[in-house]
Amino acid sequence: MNEGGTVGASADRVLDLFQGVRLTPTQRRIAHSLVQHAAAAAYLSAAEVAELAGVSQPSVTRFAVALGHDGYPALRRRLRELTGTGGAGEPSGGGNELQRAVGTEVANLERLAGELADTDRIAAVGKLLAASRPLPVLGLRAAAPLAAYFAFFAAKVHPDVRVLDDGGSLLADRLEQAAAAGATALLAFVLPRYPRETLDALAEARAAGLTVVAITDSPVSPATEHAEVVLPAAVGTDLVFDLHTAPMTLAMVVLSAICDAAPAETQRRLEAFESSAARRQLFLG
Template structure:
């Protein structure tokens, strides 16, 4: 398949919200499009290492009645014969990375009006302690935010595990004086994260959510919603824009309490030098 043909195949899946298994199928079709466009659903399943029903569900997730309809589109996109070198792989990795650049551009455009960000920063800066919720895919991002937030706020509590202990920790934070919570809720949206947002509001906590879309199920459960698109070009999501938004939000928190921020940063630097934390 030539480069233009590969781009057309990529375009069939570029904006679809797919599960990791479905992305494996998409990548298999892209990488082997010269042959896959003429294979049955069972043969594609064998090539991708998934079940045949998974291939059918994949086609239906793209809006088709079944795999034959999708295969017809693949045939139209393929401009080379099936005998073409099947080891040729369109550069879907570069395509995915370039889409992340576009996602950052969309985020920058959304921040043209900083009012929501400023409101969220002030809301979270005033909460002592500050609970930060992030479950499943969002847990590393919550931990990353919490690591740096703890340098400027006295009590940051990262909530990265669910179950009944999650409710306990929310109640404990509220009893300790928390007035607001930051929740990072990313696809595939964990039910426990959505439930936790409801519990937080029932406890009287004001909620700020970082999520991927204004129509995310987390958006309707939050007082203040900040969005950043999630990259879906690889088997697993790319969280470049949400991570950037989280750090921009932390900047807004610092701007809301500048004197305290400066004092705590200076205290940390003095402590770091005394304990020789970092290599010169």
């Protein structure tokens, strides 16, 4: 299994089941398992769902009741209605498998566009992160390149961006050091398969007094247990390794919001960089 494997083509319909419902951590684990296995979820028994989520079978029944159903059989019927039958959850449309993978990414971006309708929320995230000096950015394993990509550009407009892309015992030290230096928030990229160290780091960040903003693949990902702000962007799973098109796009949206939160400083720092680049002849064009 690659460092991914999560939201399929029918996951958005399954996610609709959980909108507006306050779930316990155990129930979020069940919800996440149903999203991960959206194509097959409608045909799994309560015992199979419990095994997938690592919970007890009665927990699955209580989860179904929390969603407003009489029990798990009723929830399973609802899942079948949402996902359809015969190839449920498979991407629609023609073309070869490579074209369908790209088509899925287009759908993921369209879903992200819908999530961004609330511009006030993104603006608030930008202000929160812009005000954090320093700004720690966490991304381990598969998420490390996204953290580095974000930080490369963020460093042009923010005076102190600290990339946290290595796990181990030093990670907690670096979080505490960032908080001691004045950090008030952490931007975390939390992507499948959700390294245990990442979730431990989020807990450490909150213990250090940092407000956690998580860019993750699903509203019911494990990051929701530790983050005050969750920004979902689906991950593509149609190829051998995951596609992070939507999370990368969301990262740049967040960076734009940071720029908008401090326009004068952003302009000053960008102009200073351009002057430096010209003096050093960094670019050919």
